[in-house]
Amino acid sequence: MRKFFFFLLSIMLLSSLAACTPTQPKMETKAPDPQMMGPTGGASDKVPDPNVEPMEIISVYSQNDDATGLNQAMDAVDELTAEALVDKLIEYGVLEEGTEVLKFEEADGTGTLDLSKVPTSGSAGELLMLTAVGNTFTENFELRQLKLLVNGKNYSSGHIEQGDDDYLQYVKNYKEIK
Numbered sequence: 001m002r003k004f005f006f007f008l009l010s011i012m013l014l015s016s017l018a019a020c021t022p023t024q025p026k027m028e029t030k031a032p033d034p035q036m037m038g039p040t041g042g043a044s045d046k047v048p049d050p051n052v053e054p055m056e057i058i059s060v061y062s063q064n065d066d067a068t069g070l071n072q073a074m075d076a077v078d079e080l081t082a083e084a085l086v087d088k089l090i091e092y093g094v095l096e097e098g099t100e101v102l103k104f105e106e107a108d109g110t111g112t113l114d115l116s117k118v119p120t121s122g123s124a125g126e127l128l129m130l131t132a133v134g135n136t137f138t139e140n141f142e143l144r145q146l147k148l149l150v151n152g153k154n155y156s157s158g159h160i161e162q163g164d165d166d167y168l169q170y171v172k173n174y175k176e177i178k
Contacts, residue, residue, distance in 0.1 A: 056080040058140050061132040061174060062092035067125065070132055070174040082113060085136055094132045095119065102151070109144035110167070111137055118150050120157040130160065131177055134168030145169050 055076040064071045073092065077084040082104035089095045096119045103114040113133070120126060130148065137146045145167035148155045155162045171177065 053078060056084075058085065058088065059136065060085075060088045060092050061135040062089075062094050063125075063128045063132065064175070067128065069176040070128060070135065072135075072174070080140060082137075085140060086115070089133060089136060094129055094136075103149075106141055106143060109142075110147065111141055111143045111145070112147040112149065113137060114149040114152055116151065118148070118155060120159075126157055126160050128177060130155070130168060131171050131174060135170055135174055138168070138170040 055078060057074060057076055058080065060073050060075050061070045062073065063069075075088055077088065082101045086095060086099060086101050090097055090099060095115075096117060098117070100116040101113070102116055103112070105112045118133075119129060133148060134146050137143060146169075147167050148162065150156075154164065154166070
C-alpha cells in the first residue's frame with residue numbers, strides 16, 4: 001500500500017510540475033502584407049519597376065592615376081550608341097568636353113569612328129587615349145578593329161601618325177602600357 005501511495009504521489013507531483021511550466025504562446029503564421037513592407041528589404045523592393053527602360057552595361061577604359069596604363073570601369077547607358085560611348089569617355093576624362101561623333105559605321109568586324117576632335121597630350125598620353133578609345137569601342141561593339149578619324153582624316157598628331165591601313169585593336173594588357 002505504501003508503494004501505491006508513493007506512486008500516486010509521484011504522478012501528482014509530476015502533473016503539477018507539468019502544469020506550472022511556462023509554454024510558448026502560439027503565434028499566427030501569415031504572410032506579411034506587402035503594403036506594410038517599406039524600402040527596407042521587403043518583397044516590393046525585389047520587383048523591378050515595369051516603367052523603367054532597360055540599361056546597357058558597358059566597359060569604359062580610362063587612364064590610371066600614374067599614367068602607366070588603363071583602368072576598366074563598368075557603367076550603364078540607355079542605349080549602346082557611339083554617342084553614348086563618347087559621352088562616357090568624356091565623363092571619364094579620356095576625351096575633351098565638346099567632342100562629337102561625326103560618323104560611326106561598322107561592317108565585318110571593323111568600325112570607323114569619326115570624331116570632331118581628339119586631345120593631344122604627348123606621346124604617352126596619346127597612346128593611353130588611343131588605347132582607351134580603341135578598347136572601349138572594340139569591346140562594346142564586339143569589333144576586331146577600329147579606324148579612328150578626326151574630321152574625316154586619319155588621326156595624326158606631332159607624336160603619332162596613323163595611315164590608311166592603321167587600326168586600333170583591343171589591347172589585352174591595358175593595365176600597363178609602354
